[in-house]
Amino acid sequence: MAKHTISMTINGQPVTAEVDSRLLLVHFIRENLSLTGTHIGCDTSNCGACTILLDGKSIKSCTYLAVRADGAEITTIEGVAAEGTNHPLQQGFHDQHGLHCGFCTPGMIMRSIDLLNNNPNPTEEEIRWGISGNLCRCTGYNNIVKAIQQAAEEMQKKETTV
């Protein structure tokens, strides 16, 4: 079982590593790169705690082989804040109390980035469907929806002022 050399960018940094075929991307991110903001929840692609962006699209990194990410551009929760300033979604979750225990939050935020990229001004229903692959067992989702709404408004304001 030969090892494979893979290269990718993670949060803007180039990374090259030798990996086994069967290494999951989430394990690569957490264990090889020590980026532990990406969580493992269910490990069965149900809960979304491991959601990251691969070439700008949200994926569940527990259901993706590290070797397949060769050449990809990956963003994890550690890469979303710009020089010490919270991403509007991080700020939204903070301001709206969009979390209790925080376990689902990194995945929720990564998923929401993709959602707002595709649909900058979603309805409440579209937000709820948009995060349907991410489970939260604390909040009851209402404050998460509010957090995403706040971020959507904030990001649109920025778009119009730039």
Place this chain on the structure above:
Amino acid sequence: MIPAKFNYHKATSLQQAIALSQELGEEAKYMSGGQSLLPMMKLRFATPEHIIDISKLEGLSYIKEEGDLLKIGGLTTQSEMEHNELLKSKYPIFGDAIWLTADPSVRNCGTIGGNIAHGDAANDQPALMIAMRATIIAQGADGEKSIPIDEFFHGFYMTALEPGDILTEIQIPKAKKNSGGAYHKVERKVGDYATAGVAVHLELDDDGVCREVGIGLTNLSPMPMRLERGEEVLRGKKITDELIAQVGLIASEDCEPDSDLRGSEAYKRAIVNTITKRMLNKALERARK
């Protein structure tokens, strides 16, 4: 959970992938989106010795109308289909189904080709393909083959694809005037496999008589199923509430569900009746627009 050990091969062209598969034999499996296969490998339900990654093959991701056909490339992701304007405007049945398939992050990876080639009666696309009378195009060692959907599913996770074959394209008769389709499934929670699902596609003539009809069922039999007896009732007739009620009853009689965690056999037979009637009405409404 991690998969059992396997060798990974990244395919660089269709021909190279097929040649590699021939060389490695039956212990090799193709992976496109990997959203069904990888979970099975993690649970050790599947332990292929070789994975041939076809996800990066170029030219197999497209949605276009050509001649009398709608053509969808095998590697087109469910997300690409969900956001495609042509499908949204002329083939709303895809939106009905994709909205209910897994969740957005899974749909960013999962492909239509994989959803069908996996041969799982619980997947949503097979019922749509049955309803719309799709033709499956595959490339293999012997060149290209064209498989009518009614000859494609052979049994539990079994299809007409032979070792080495890659599903490259789905062909569906182009939407005609006075035609329409609809899909719905009952699911326990968002993104679950169907407890029961029904796809309907109808084509009416200018007098409103049903010229052609297709009805496909999801997760109600060991392999994706066509409701033939229901189709026969409607073909050549003006569709009335009475006929719709009759087809609903036929669906509950002819499906072959097992009792499982998603519901008892009796429950599934009851809800397939209701979904069938609703989807016939919805398809009819779309066809009349």
